[in-house]
Amino acid sequence: MTATENRPTYKYVGTRPIRHDGYDKVIGKARFAADQNLPGQLHAAYHRSPHAHARIVSIDTSAAANMPGVKAIVTGDDFPTLDAKHPNADTAANVMARGTAYYHGHAIAAVAANTRAEAQAAAAAINVEYELLPAILSIDESMADGAPLANETNHTKFAPPGEPSNFSTITNLDRGDVDEAMEAADVVIEREFDCAHVHQGYIEPHACVVDTGPDGKASVWCSSQGHFRVRSMTADVLGWDKSRVKVTPAEIGGGFGGKTTVYLEPIAARLSEKTGRPVKIVMSREEVLRATGPAPEAKLKIKIGATKDGELTAIDGWMAYGVGAFGDMAGLIGAMSIASYKLPNLRMETYTVLTNTPKSAAYRAPSAPHAAFAVESVVDEVALKLGMDPVELRLKNAAVEGDLTAMGMPHPRVGLVECLEAMKVSDHYTSDVPEGAARGMAVGFWFNIGEESSATVNLNDDGTAIVLTGSPDIGGSRASMALMAAERLGIDVYSITPVVADTEAVGFTDVTEGSRATFATGKAVVQACDDLIEQLKDRAASIMSVDADQITWVDGAAISAAHGGSEGGEPLTLAAITAQAKRTGGPLTATASLNAAGAGPSFAVHCADLSVDEETGVVSVLRYTAVQDAGTAIHPSYVEGQLQGGSVQGIGWALNEEYVYNADGVMDNASFLDYRIPVASDLPLIETIIVEVPNPAHPYGVRGVGETGIVPPMATIANAINAATGVRMTSLPMSPPKLLSALNKRGK
Amino acid sequence: MPTVHLMTHHRPFTGGEAVVEMDGGTVGAVIDALEERYPGLGEMLRAGSSAGIDGEVHAEPEYVPVSPDTTIYFLAPLVGG
Numbered sequence: 001m002t003a004t005e006n007r008p009t010y011k012y013v014g015t016r017p018i019r020h021d022g023y024d025k026v027i028g029k030a031r032f033a034a035d036q037n038l039p040g041q042l043h044a045a046y047h048r049s050p051h052a053h054a055r056i057v058s059i060d061t062s063a064a065a066n067m068p069g070v071k072a073i074v075t076g077d078d079f080p081t082l083d084a085k086h087p088n089a090d091t092a093a094n095v096m097a098r099g100t101a102y103y104h105g106h107a108i109a110a111v112a113a114n115t116r117a118e119a120q121a122a123a124a125a126i127n128v129e130y131e132l133l134p135a136i137l138s139i140d141e142s143m144a145d146g147a148p149l150a151n152e153t154n155h156t157k158f159a160p161p162g163e164p165s166n167f168s169t170i171t172n173l174d175r176g177d178v179d180e181a182m183e184a185a186d187v188v189i190e191r192e193f194d195c196a197h198v199h200q201g202y203i204e205p206h207a208c209v210v211d212t213g214p215d216g217k218a219s220v221w222c223s224s225q226g227h228f229r230v231r232s233m234t235a236d237v238l239g240w241d242k243s244r245v246k247v248t249p250a251e252i253g254g255g256f257g258g259k260t261t262v263y264l265e266p267i268a269a270r271l272s273e274k275t276g277r278p279v280k281i282v283m284s285r286e287e288v289l290r291a292t293g294p295a296p297e298a299k300l301k302i303k304i305g306a307t308k309d310g311e312l313t314a315i316d317g318w319m320a321y322g323v324g325a326f327g328d329m330a331g332l333i334g335a336m337s338i339a340s341y342k343l344p345n346l347r348m349e350t351y352t353v354l355t356n357t358p359k360s361a362a363y364r365a366p367s368a369p370h371a372a373f374a375v376e377s378v379v380d381e382v383a384l385k386l387g388m389d390p391v392e393l394r395l396k397n398a399a400v401e402g403d404l405t406a407m408g409m410p411h412p413r414v415g416l417v418e419c420l421e422a423m424k425v426s427d428h429y430t431s432d433v434p435e436g437a438a439r440g441m442a443v444g445f446w447f448n449i450g451e452e453s454s455a456t457v458n459l460n461d462d463g464t465a466i467v468l469t470g471s472p473d474i475g476g477s478r479a480s481m482a483l484m485a486a487e488r489l490g491i492d493v494y495s496i497t498p499v500v501a502d503t504e505a506v507g508f509t510d511v512t513e514g515s516r517a518t519f520a521t522g523k524a525v526v527q528a529c530d531d532l533i534e535q536l537k538d539r540a541a542s543i544m545s546v547d548a549d550q551i552t553w554v555d556g557a558a559i560s561a562a563h564g565g566s567e568g569g570e571p572l573t574l575a576a577i578t579a580q581a582k583r584t585g586g587p588l589t590a591t592a593s594l595n596a597a598g599a600g601p602s603f604a605v606h607c608a609d610l611s612v613d614e615e616t617g618v619v620s621v622l623r624y625t626a627v628q629d630a631g632t633a634i635h636p637s638y639v640e641g642q643l644q645g646g647s648v649q650g651i652g653w654a655l656n657e658e659y660v661y662n663a664d665g666v667m668d669n670a671s672f673l674d675y676r677i678p679v680a681s682d683l684p685l686i687e688t689i690i691v692e693v694p695n696p697a698h699p700y701g702v703r704g705v706g707e708t709g710i711v712p713p714m715a716t717i718a719n720a721i722n723a724a725t726g727v728r729m730t731s732l733p734m735s736p737p738k739l740l741s742a743l744n745k746r747g748k
Numbered sequence: 749m750p751t752v753h754l755m756t757h758h759r760p761f762t763g764g765e766a767v768v769e770m771d772g773g774t775v776g777a778v779i780d781a782l783e784e785r786y787p788g789l790g791e792m793l794r795a796g797s798s799a800g801i802d803g804e805v806h807a808e809p810e811y812v813p814v815s816p817d818t819t820i821y822f823l824a825p826l827v828g829g
Contacts, residue, residue: 158757158792171824172756200829257829332824362829408753408766409800409821449826451807514828597812598804697804707828 001636001690002422011555012486013700016637017493019479025251033207033223033250038278041209042071044271045119045281047109047126048291049101052135052356052665053150056099056108060127064111067125069118072274074267075109080239084153088236090326093153094359095237095266101130102151102325103358104666105290107263112271112279135356135665139299139322142166142353150354154327168327168352173335173406176345181314185305189381192301193374195714195732196658197294197322200363201649201677204253205288210268211278216240218269220247225255225472226511230262231503237266245269248502249472256474256649257362260511263292289670293361294659296321296330296352298370304378305345310388312379312397314345319374321352321367323360328352330360334367337711338375339405339445340416340603341397346406356665362513364646365446365707369653369714373732376442376715380722390441390719391429391605395420415629415693415703416443416603422691423605428625433609437622440720441607444711448704449514450596454507455524457485457532459588463575465489467525468501470509471517475645475706476638480518481525483634484700488529490556491574507593515704518634519695520596526699527592539584540572598697602705604628606647606712612724617740619655619721625687626712631695631703639705644686646709652678653710654717658733750778750818754789758822761789775799775820776810798823 024030061073076098082089092098096107109126113119134148141147149164156167182188208222218240224230227247235242252259268279283292298321305314315338321330331350338348363369383393398416405411423429423441433439456468467485471477478498486493509521533553540558541548551558557571581588609623626643633639656676660668669675694701718729727742749769759766770785772778783790799809800821806812807825814820 157796160788174756260829329824329827333827336824362827364829366827366829407821407823408755409805409823410803412803446828447805447826449807449828450805514826516828595807597801597806 001633001692007692010487012483012493013632013634014636015483016635017479019476020482020498021473021478030251032204032253033209033221034282036209036221036250038209038211041278041280042112042114042275043116043119044110044112044268044279045116045123046107047123047128049097049104049106049108051101051130051132052104052137053133054101054130055133056097056101057129057131059109061109063127064122064125067118067122069114070111070122071277072112072271073109074270074274078270079237079266082236086236088233090359091233091261092237094326095263103356105358107291110267110271112275136166137355137357137661137665139297139320139353142322142355143320143351150356151325154354157327157329166354168323168354169329169332169350171332171350173348174346175404178314178316178345178347181345182303182305182316185313186308187306187382187385188303189378189385190303191378191728191730193377193730195298195370195373197297197357198653198657199289199294199675200256200258202254202256202258205283205285206259206263206292207282208264208268209278209280210265210272212269212272214276216244218245218272220245220265220269221250222247222265223250223252223259225252225259225474225513227472228470228503228508229260229511230265233262234265234269238269246502246504249500252472252474256364257366257513258293260362260513261293285672286670289675290667291358293324293359295363295366296323296360298322298334300370300374302374302378304382306382306386308386310386310393310396312341312343312382315343317348319348319350319371321370322355323352324357325354326359327354328360330367334371336407337368337371337445340399340443342399342403348406357661364649364710368444368446368711369650372442372444372711373714373718376712377718377728377730380715380719381728391420391424394443412600413693413696414601414603415691418691418693419603419605419627419629422689423607423627426625426627426689428607428623428687434622437609437611438720438724439607439609440716440718440723441605442712442715442719444604444708445601446515446708446711447601448519448599449516450520450599451510451514451516452595453509453521453524454591454593455521455528456506456589456591457525457528459532459578461578461581463491463573463578464495465491467496467498468506469521469525470501470506471521472512473500474512475642476635477517477521479638480522480634484522484525485529488526489532489574507591515602515706516599519599519698519702519704522702523596523698524592524594527594528590531590531592532588535588535590536574536577539577539581542584543572543577543580598695600631600695600697600703602629602703602708604708604712606716608716608720610717610720610724612721612739614725614743617736617743619734619739621651621683623684625689626709627689627691628705628708629691629693629703630705631698632692632701633690634700634702636690639690640688642705643688643709646707647686647713648678648683650710650713651683651717654714654732654734656733656735749816750814750820752778752782753819753821755822755824758789758792761786773813774810775801775812775814778814778820793822796825798825
């Protein structure tokens with residue numbers, strides 16, 4: 001770890017206790033959504049569209065309804081139609097088609113039966129008549145003049161009301177005079193890139209159990225990154241008040257952004273309502289790949305101009321992101337994520353377009369990996385052209401506080417320079433490149449977000465504490481909440497039980513996404529602890545018979561100046577105070593809720609040594625180092641885990657992962673056998689270096705770390721491949737067949 | 749008066765102006781004033797914006813107080829995964 005500022009001395013923050021949920025996860029006791037079973041439950045299965053784009057002429061469920069074990073069937077007609085401007089209108093149309101199937105695998109109907117096999121058999125027996133519609137299967141097709149509509153309900157955002165369109169966003173970013181700067185540049189490098197759809201690859205498929213009682217209230221257990229959002233989306237899709245839905249989050253086996261929405265819960269709730277019995281739905285891996293959101297595909301053109309001494313003076317870009325059958329802002333976000341360099345002149349033309357493929361979902365720093373692949377590849381070429389060390393070039397141009405981001409706002413205090421310096425002196429970067437291998441590096445950025453969080457801290461009469469939050473734990477955040485509470489209250493971290501509470505037991509908390517949990521929910525925990533400390537001081541004052549302003553809180557105890565203060569007198573410990581809670585006024589509890597502002601961006605710098613088998617195109621990654629600014633690493637092991645996980649996912653994205661669609665818009669590789677994600681034997685241990693440039697907007701300086709780690713790897717690998725072979729790969733993935741083909745064309 | 753920086757897709761409402769000064773004691777009041785001067789802009793800002801206010805990004809900044817020397821950057825909503 002590299003601490004770069006005058007770091008306060010903490011007692012608990014920065015330590016590595018075994019996570020409170022660790023034992024259950026290791027011995028298999030942790031309960032995931034598919035482990036949940038309720039008496040009398042039914043199982044549900046889907047009938048999904050066999051076509052990429054088709055109008056649903058009719059749905060005949062009569063044969064299915066008469067099959068053994070079938071208890072209920074739902075179609076789009078069983079759900080209200082939301083106004084087109086409703087924020088969850090697209091979600092509603094995605095979880096169950098209403099009149100039109102927009103992609104192969106789109107849910108058309110669902111069956112609840114006694115067993116999963118019976119439900120699947122009945123689902124297959126549903127007879128659907130379709131009218132085939134033209135299917136848009138690529139960005140180029142979507143953007144072509146006169147192209148058929150992929151989704152006739154889509155309108156372009158940030159534009160005057162108009163006709164339906166394949167464009168979800170058409171937006172530009174600009175500053176300075178790009179044309180003049182390019183004209184004056186000594187070096188201009190321009191390349192085109194493309195990135196296929198990839199999936200988040202969470203090991204745990206989507207799963208839920210929903211029990212809608214006779215009072216019309218649904219209890220939901222599900223795998224989710226945000227159970228309050230599950231509540232909102234489920235209620236909206238069903239046309240219910242939110243108070244009719246209670247969601248209990250199960251442990252989650254990976255999400256990475258892909259579980260920030262709903263696919264199953266409204267369907268299960270309606271089936272449960274119709275049958276009067278709980279309904280369980282567990283997706284198969286094939287369903288996950290065919291019918292849940294991948295990351296967008298993208299096409300990018302990036303041109304960068306520089307002076308001969310390495311100053312990057314201008315960037316001119318064109319970006320188009322294909323987001324599947326429903327709109328979002330991927331193109332704009334991709335351009336906004338260009339924030340690593342001063343770049344006084346910038347122009348980005350961006351598009352987000354629809355295709356007849358599954359609705360894209362977030363994947364760890366959504367849109368930024370694509371943009372960084374392109375930009376960092378071109379920056380690498382600039383360095384090569386100028387004969388400059390790639391780290392030195394980046395140091396020369398690195399954004400610091402006050403430099404403008406692409407979205408126009410100045411950076412707050414950020415740590416890119418510190419990360420580059422840490423890489424420059426790292427063991428990896430200072431060691432010789434292994435024989436037969438080559439080295440590449442790249443940088444990455446993510447904004448991180450704040451949003452709403454709540455926390456309740458209850459003190460037990462024995463001095464232990466319960467910390468309740470609403471942030472599903474996808475990376476060790478429970479341990480971090482306990483560490484922050486321990487530090488604030490001054491009690492042992494194992495005296496604290498961190499709990500992820502259901503939607504009725506804790507205040508509203510936004511989704512665990514955007515690397516926000518340790519930042520925003522952590523702030524709420526600290527605020528609640530600060531409130532408790534004031535209460536503890538008041539109680540201590542009563543016990544000690546002094547005025548409350550005589551009390552200070554030090555290291556988990558009340559010190560009274562009148563009782564001798566720091567020179568003498570017994571401190572009154574938290575446990576001693578809580579033991580007298582009833583006598584001094586009652587239970588000690590505090591709640592805090594906030595809309596957290598000031599999320600600190602996180603920069604990362606990666607380096608890879610790899611070798612290329614020029615007979616097969618197979619790349620072997622020999623060594624990989626990830627440097628990242630965590631602000632303050634509350635629990636360094638789980639920060640390291642985020643850096644490692646993001647790196648591995650990015651390497652998979654770089655070398656192997658892609659959706660392969662046939663001409664009919666059907667995914668040909670819908671299994672982990674053919675959709676190849678890295679496994680432990682594929683890669684070396686990812687070395688990590690945590691840089692700490694504290695975020696002034698968090699009481700302990702936290703910056704979110706979960707996402708930035710996936711941003712640099714594709715360019716890191718591409719730059720290393722270029723160093724190894726002289727071939728600039730511009731199409732993801734850089735899989736063996738594509739690399740071999742490029743190698744064979746080299747020099748021709 | 750607070751200084752307001754607008755993204756490119758906001759500027760068709762302002763005749764291309766990227767930076768404007770607009771009075772208001774909260775971000776919401778500034779948006780109201782923008783809507784009055786540039787019809788349609790306020791509606792777009794309320795439909796989906798975060799705001800960078802004196803260096804910090806706020807989601808749903810309607811009632812965030814601002815002072816005459818505040819700088820506001822209206823941004824697209826920041827998301828995550």
